[in-house]
Amino acid sequence: MIVLRPGTGTRAALSIAGLVALLAVWQACVQYHVVPPGLLPAPSELWPAWQSELSGGYWQQAVRDSLGHYCAGLAIGSVLGAALGLVCGAAPLADALTGGIVRLLRPIPGLAWVPFAILWFGLNNAGATFVIAISVFWINFYAAWGAVKSVDPELYEVAAAFGHGGVLARMRYVILPASCPGLLSGFRAGLGQGWMSVVAAELFGVPGIGARMMQASSLLATDIVVVYMITMAALYALTDFLFGFLRDRLLRWQG
Numbered sequence: 001m002i003v004l005r006p007g008t009g010t011r012a013a014l015s016i017a018g019l020v021a022l023l024a025v026w027q028a029c030v031q032y033h034v035v036p037p038g039l040l041p042a043p044s045e046l047w048p049a050w051q052s053e054l055s056g057g058y059w060q061q062a063v064r065d066s067l068g069h070y071c072a073g074l075a076i077g078s079v080l081g082a083a084l085g086l087v088c089g090a091a092p093l094a095d096a097l098t099g100g101i102v103r104l105l106r107p108i109p110g111l112a113w114v115p116f117a118i119l120w121f122g123l124n125n126a127g128a129t130f131v132i133a134i135s136v137f138w139i140n141f142y143a144a145w146g147a148v149k150s151v152d153p154e155l156y157e158v159a160a161a162f163g164h165g166g167v168l169a170r171m172r173y174v175i176l177p178a179s180c181p182g183l184l185s186g187f188r189a190g191l192g193q194g195w196m197s198v199v200a201a202e203l204f205g206v207p208g209i210g211a212r213m214m215q216a217s218s219l220l221a222t223d224i225v226v227v228y229m230i231t232m233a234a235l236y237a238l239t240d241f242l243f244g245f246l247r248d249r250l251l252r253w254q255g
Contacts, residue, residue, distance in 0.1 A: 041223035046230070049223035058212060063231065066198050066208035069125045073132025073201070074194045078187055081137040085144025085186075090175055095145075102141075110135035111200040118204055128201035128208070135197035136190040143186020147179035184247045191243055195236045 023043045029035045030042040041049070053059040088095040088102075110131050117127035151174065159174045202210030209228050216224035 038220060038222070041226055045223045046227055049221075050227045053224065053227060059227075059231070062207070062209045062212040062228070063235070065125075065206075066202070066210070067235075069128040069201065069206070069208070070132060070194055070198055072125075073129040073197070074136055074190060076129065077133035077136030077194075078140045078190050080133070081140030081190075082144040082183055082186065085141040086148055086171070086175065086179065088141075089145040089148025089179075090171060106138055110197045111203075114200065114204060117201075123205050125206060127204070128198075128206040131201035132194050132197045135200075136194050139190045139193050140183075140186040143182055143189065144179065147182025147186075148175055150182065151175060151178045181251060184250065188240065188243055188247065191239050192236055195232055195239075198232065 026040075027043050030037075030040055050059065084098075088098055113131055113134050114127075117130045121127035121130055155174045155178060156170060159170055198208065199210035199213065202208045203214065205211060209232055213225050213228045216222075216228070
């Protein structure tokens with residue numbers, strides 16, 4: 001059986017064609033009342049809605065607010081998660097001691113921490129940052145832990161032969177370089193998880209994209225809601241592209 005694999009240019013063209021088809025079907029469903037009026041805005045309504053948000057300064061302010069606690073939560077959760085994952089993966093004693101705690105806390109979603117975020121930090125950016133950090137933490141923890149566990153044991157023997165058998169030396173010369181691809185994969189997955197947590201982090205009134213979406217939904221302004229949904233998708237695409245560019249530069253030594 002011959003499987004045809006489209007080239008890069010063909011894939012891009014097909015992707016654009018699929019998007020255009022989706023928008024056309026979407027527009028037709030709204031225009032010809034396949035979908036009840038008010039439940040879904042037509043694509044043609046989104047540009048005027050975005051212009052209205054832009055001219056009022058709401059869009060710019062919402063993006064700035066969300067980027068503030070998104071970046072802070074992403075940085076805190078990624079660094080702490082990766083660091084603990086590296087330690088638990090490299091030290092069997094630490095892994096054993098934290099095993100029960102990890103199994104207890106890991107299944108709890110970030111949304112469940114919102115009441116504690118309000119109690120501990122109040123209705124401010126610190127609470128939103130906390131929720132995002134919790135959501136990102138576990139992705140990076142398991143990515144780092146798995147990356148360390150997959151390191152070839154023979155590399156430790158080679159490092160010891162060159163006088164790098166100590167714990168810190170093994171971490172510097174073996175674990176960190178060998179785990180780098182896995183760590184970066186965790187960071188990249190955390191980028192998307194962070195954006196998915198933004199709405200949950202802003203449910204309790206913290207200013208940002210999620211809060212603006214909630215305000216618009218309470219007024220049945222579905223066109224505004226979709227504008228901010230697309231905004232989040234665009235911001236994720238941008239951050240993912242930039243991180244992919246950085247990752248390729250950091251991992252050039254692999255090629």
